[in-house]
Amino acid sequence: MSLILNIETSSDICSVALGKNEKTLDIIKSQEERNHARILTLLIDKILKNNNLEIRDLNAVAVSKGPGSYTGLRIGVSTAKGLSYGLNIPLIAVSTLEAMAEGALAGIRKEMPEIPQDTWLCPMIDARRMEVYLSFYNMAGNQQTDIQAKIITPRSFEKILTKRKIVFFGTGSEKCKKALVHPNVRFFENIRPSAEYMVPLSFEHFQKQTFEDVAYFEPFYLKEFVPTIPENKLKTDR
Numbered sequence: 001m002s003l004i005l006n007i008e009t010s011s012d013i014c015s016v017a018l019g020k021n022e023k024t025l026d027i028i029k030s031q032e033e034r035n036h037a038r039i040l041t042l043l044i045d046k047i048l049k050n051n052n053l054e055i056r057d058l059n060a061v062a063v064s065k066g067p068g069s070y071t072g073l074r075i076g077v078s079t080a081k082g083l084s085y086g087l088n089i090p091l092i093a094v095s096t097l098e099a100m101a102e103g104a105l106a107g108i109r110k111e112m113p114e115i116p117q118d119t120w121l122c123p124m125i126d127a128r129r130m131e132v133y134l135s136f137y138n139m140a141g142n143q144q145t146d147i148q149a150k151i152i153t154p155r156s157f158e159k160i161l162t163k164r165k166i167v168f169f170g171t172g173s174e175k176c177k178k179a180l181v182h183p184n185v186r187f188f189e190n191i192r193p194s195a196e197y198m199v200p201l202s203f204e205h206f207q208k209q210t211f212e213d214v215a216y217f218e219p220f221y222l223k224e225f226v227p228t229i230p231e232n233k234l235k236t237d238r
Contacts, residue, residue: 002059004202005044005083008195009036009076010068010096011125011171016043017195018051019062022203026051027196036075044079055087060211062092062202064099064193066220067133067147068125073219081214090211094198095220097123097147097170101137103197104169108188109139112167115186119165120144122157123191124172130179132172133222136160149223152176161185 003025006017014036018025028047030039048055063080066073084091100123108115117139125133131151136144150156152175160166161184168176169188177187205211 002203002206003053003057004060004062004092004199004206005047005058006062006064006094006195006198006202007040007044007076007080008064008096008099008193008198009040009072010064010066011072011193012069013192013194014039014043014072015193015195016040016047017199018047018053019199019203022200024196024199027194029194034071036072040075040079055083058083058087058089060084060090060092060202060206061087062094062198062205064096064195064198065093066096067149067222068096068193070221073221077217077219081217084214090206090209091214091217092202092205092210093212093217094201094205095147096125096193097133097135098137098141098143099197099201100125100170100191100193101141102201103194104167104188104191105139105141107191108167112186112188115139115167116165119167119186120160122166122168122173124168124170124176125193126170126172126175127223130175132170132176134172136166147220147222152179154179154181156180 004019015029017027121137135147165184167186169191
């Protein structure tokens with residue numbers, strides 16, 4: 001039996017889940033934006049207490065590795081690395097997009113029974129303006145393309161859409177609805193990054209012993225961080 005703590009901080013939702021083998025024991029979420037640094041350790045403490053567990057009962061810690069929010073990813077990874085090192089337990093990294101695809105699969109099969117088996121799934125994470133982070137997965141959850149940052153236009157994915165249907169979902173899909181108009185386009189609602197979706201994937205990593213080096217592991221940012229200055233702090237020429 002394995003008990004794995006799963007940490008997801010790649011978006012505005014901060015969540016932690018306890019996985020017992022491939023099953024979710026418990027999940028706690030917080031939607032307090034830009035507060036992950038303060039909330040995360042509180043959520044971890046709460047989920048352990050709610051399940052009458054001690055931190056030393058954990059067999060591994062898993063973290064969503066990105067892509068996603070630069071600051072959020074750093075907070076999640078730093079916390080996971082600290083737990084892994086301090087408890088001397090394995091560190092597991094799970095792709096944020098793969099976990100979203102895993103979370104969407106059951107709902108898509110149930111709510112879209114007419115979807116052909118050669119359909120591709122496209123989890124999207126919101127980036128700037130019309131840009132999203134995305135990858136494609138088949139109906140078995142296997143990745144079909146590399147993760148990429150893409151600016152969405154009406155001609156995006158034309159070649160793929162001539163061959164198969166694509167189901168888009170995630171935090172970046174909402175802003176793409178007006179641009180992506182095609183008979184083979186489908187949208188699936190209410191899928192956001194969540195620690196619960198990581199549970200079966202982190203258990204798979206645990207079984208295969210695909211662990212990260214605590215000293216050298218870094219989040220998968222995909223793009224370099226570019227700081228922005230709030231408009232009210234910009235200086236104007238006089």
